[in-house]
Amino acid sequence: MTPATAYAHTNIALVKYWGKRKGAIAGLNLPATGSLSLTLDRFGTETRIEPADADDFVLGSQPVSPGEAAKVFAFLDRVRALAGSTARVRVTSRNDVPTAAGLASSASAFAALAVAATRAFGVSLDERALSQLARQGSGSAARSIFGGFVLLHRGARDDGADCFAEPLPSTLPVNLVVVRCGEGKKDTGSTDGMDHTAATSPYFRAWVDTHAADLDEARRALAGGDLPRLGEVMEHSTLKMHATTLAARPGFFYFQPTTIAVLQAVRALRAAGTPCWATMDAGPHVKVLCAPAVAGAVAAALQAIGGVRGVEVAAPGPAARVLA
Numbered sequence: 001m002t003p004a005t006a007y008a009h010t011n012i013a014l015v016k017y018w019g020k021r022k023g024a025i026a027g028l029n030l031p032a033t034g035s036l037s038l039t040l041d042r043f044g045t046e047t048r049i050e051p052a053d054a055d056d057f058v059l060g061s062q063p064v065s066p067g068e069a070a071k072v073f074a075f076l077d078r079v080r081a082l083a084g085s086t087a088r089v090r091v092t093s094r095n096d097v098p099t100a101a102g103l104a105s106s107a108s109a110f111a112a113l114a115v116a117a118t119r120a121f122g123v124s125l126d127e128r129a130l131s132q133l134a135r136q137g138s139g140s141a142a143r144s145i146f147g148g149f150v151l152l153h154r155g156a157r158d159d160g161a162d163c164f165a166e167p168l169p170s171t172l173p174v175n176l177v178v179v180r181c182g183e184g185k186k187d188t189g190s191t192d193g194m195d196h197t198a199a200t201s202p203y204f205r206a207w208v209d210t211h212a213a214d215l216d217e218a219r220r221a222l223a224g225g226d227l228p229r230l231g232e233v234m235e236h237s238t239l240k241m242h243a244t245t246l247a248a249r250p251g252f253f254y255f256q257p258t259t260i261a262v263l264q265a266v267r268a269l270r271a272a273g274t275p276c277w278a279t280m281d282a283g284p285h286v287k288v289l290c291a292p293a294v295a296g297a298v299a300a301a302l303q304a305i306g307g308v309r310g311v312e313v314a315a316p317g318p319a320a321r322v323l324a
Contacts, residue, residue, distance in 0.1 A: 001087045003050040004119035008111035008320035010044055010097055011037040011143045011150060012176060012287050014234040014279060015218045016241045019198045019208065020139075021154070029136050030163050032198070033211040034154040036218050037143045038176060041317035043097035045108035049120040052090035059093050075110065075137045076117055083121035106190070110137030111144035111320045119322050131165040147319040149222060167319075172225045174316065175295035177276075179302050180309040181258040182284040188252050190282040193245060201248040207240055214240075231277030231289050238279040256284040258307030265305055269298060 019032035055076070057069045072091060080086060093112070097105045114134040118125055125133065127145060135142035135152075142165040143150040149170045155163030188196075198204050214237050221229035245252055259280070266278040266288055276290040276298050290298050295313045303311040 001049075001051060001083070001085060001089070001120045001122065003048065004116045005046065005048040005323040006112045006115035006119065006320060007046045007323055008044055008108045008115060008141075008144045009039050009041065009147070009317040010105065010108040011039040011140060012279065012281065013037045013140065013143075014230065014289070015211075015215050015237045016281075017139055017152065018241045018244065018282075019194050019204065025158055025160070027136065028160040028163075029139055030158075030160050031139050031152065031154055032208050034215050035140075035143070035152045036168070036215060036222070037140070037150045037152070038174070039144060039147045039150060039317045039319070040176060040178075040314040042178065042312055042314040043105075043108065044317075045093055045095050045097075045105065045112040046323070047091060047093045047109070047112040047116045049089050049091055049113075049116045052088050055088050056090045057093075058091070060095060071137070072113065075113060078133065078136060079114075079117040079121050079123060082118075082123045085121055087121070089120070106138040107140035107144040110134050110141035113137060114141065114145070115320045115322060128164045128166070132160060132163065135160075135163065135165075145320050148316045151219070168219070168222060170222050170225075172222060172227060172230075173292050174227065175290055175292045176314045177288040177290065177295055177299050177302065178312045178314055179262050179286045179288065180311070181262060181286060181307065182256045183309060186254060186283045188254070188282070193252065193254075193282055196252070197244045197248045201244045203240075203244045203247045207244050210240070211237075227289075227291060228275060231275070234279050234289060235277045242280065254280065254283050256307075258305065259284045259286060261305050261307065262286040262302055265302055266298075269301060274298060 013035045015036040017031045017035035021030040021032045055073050057072050111134045131142040131145045146167040149168040152165045217233045276288050279287050299311045
């Protein structure tokens with residue numbers, strides 16, 4: 001194998017993925033629902049892979065838990081199996097986004113790892129297969145293989161052959177205003193939160209059963225260039241997802257006081273005539289979808305809220321790529 005470095009950007013799901021599919025083959029990480037996302041230009045992960053005497057994983061200056069390292073090495077074993085190799089490697093990653101904070105760091109991390117590892121081990125995959133490989137590290141990583149708007153198909157097969165991501169061409173001009181509403185890692189990780197919700201929330205079944213209609217509506221809105229319709233279904237999907245966690249037993253939530261203040265401010269801006277819509281992932285931060293013409297005003301209004309740690313305006317970003 002030869003050294004390789006790759007960079008992948010984070011993506012934010014506009015129509016959410018939340019929960020794993022039952023009955024699937026273990027380790028394939030198949031989603032209970034499809035999803036539609038936007039890859040951003042502002043955040044991402046750079047990962048380098050090079051030969052070593054033993055597997056090693058370094059994530060910036062942050063300590064890496066044994067569990068995190070084991071997940072990376074298990075992913076590399078999949079690539080080694082494809083290559084017919086047993087070579088050991090050193091993996092060095094740098095996140096341009098807080099890790100495990102609800103800003104999709106796992107999406108960019110495993111997308112970058114998939115691109116770097118396949119290049120390093122000489123494994124040739126088309127984009128569909130590469131997204132399927134990335135999905136086995138993180139469900140949302142399948143989408144970060146591509147730029148712009150991306151659709152992840154839920155699929156129906158237990159072997160995951162029909163669960164893959166693909167880009168959705170669009171000329172709809174959008175920005176996503178990212179509002180950081182806290183610091184540090186979240187108390188409940190995404191995987192643990194999904195598993196607990198699926199096992200205990202009476203709302204989870206309704207979430208799955210109504211999801212396809214949301215996804216279809218979002219695709220039609222995107223195809224028609226209808227930003228208000230896309231924003232409305234995005235906000236609806238977000239609130240449904242978080243309702244499942246509130247109804248779990250015991251219930252849990254990712255909101256912080258600043259989160260609520262930002263969500264209320266977005267509604268107030270919209271009521272006053274500024275078209276903008278909010279979404280959240282499994283973390284306290286709020287992302288606001290709007291047209292580029294109003295993004296600066298939206299960012300300024302939300303930056304003024306007490307407790308907000310920072311605001312950035314992101315645009316649609318590029319696909320994952322190998323760096324020279």
